[in-house]
Amino acid sequence: MGPTQLADHDVHRLYADHHGWLQAWIRRRTGCSQRAADLAQDTFLRVLSARAKGIAVYLEQPRAYLATIARGLVVDQWRRQQLEQAWLDTVAAHPGAVQASPEHSALILETLHEVDAMLRGLPGKVRRAFLLVQLEGLPHRVVASQLGVSDRMVKKYLAQALVHCAVLEAELDGLLVE
Incomplete structure (x- = not known):
């Protein structure tokens, strides 16, 4: 058909x-x-x-x-x-932390979902470089070695990821609409 x-x-x-x-x-x-x-x-x-x-x-x-x-x-x-x-596991692991209201928790979860979607939308090496630098705190040369690319390429990957972050932030702030 x-x-x-x-x-x-x-x-x-x-x-x-x-x-x-x-x-x-x-x-x-x-x-x-x-x-x-x-x-x-x-x-x-x-x-x-x-x-x-x-x-x-x-x-x-x-x-x-x-x-x-x-x-x-x-x-x-x-x-x-x-x-x-x-x-929920993170919140439970920090019992002394201030508990968020249901509304605030919903906003946090929605933001986490948006960040997750943004990260999944990145090419594999870009996502991996971004996470290694931002979450693991690894220097560019170590990330480059792990990914089998040059330091310069890691910088390009990070720039690409940061552009995606800026777009996401603008969307969350209501500055961009689809």
């Missing part, structure tokens, strides 16, 4: 024919029927969003198409849960 623009009846048919299957597919991967229901709905929202943007959809294998979207959503949720657990 190839790529096509979905009409209203196509979306309804896709949902009616595959929603139950998709929800069961997600439930097998997550072990949670509530999470499966939410992610199945989110999958169809992505389909509707693509349709609204005029993005062509491949309907030759609708289950493969839906599973690809759902798989990404499951991975994103798993990643979010890991990040949130790491935050």
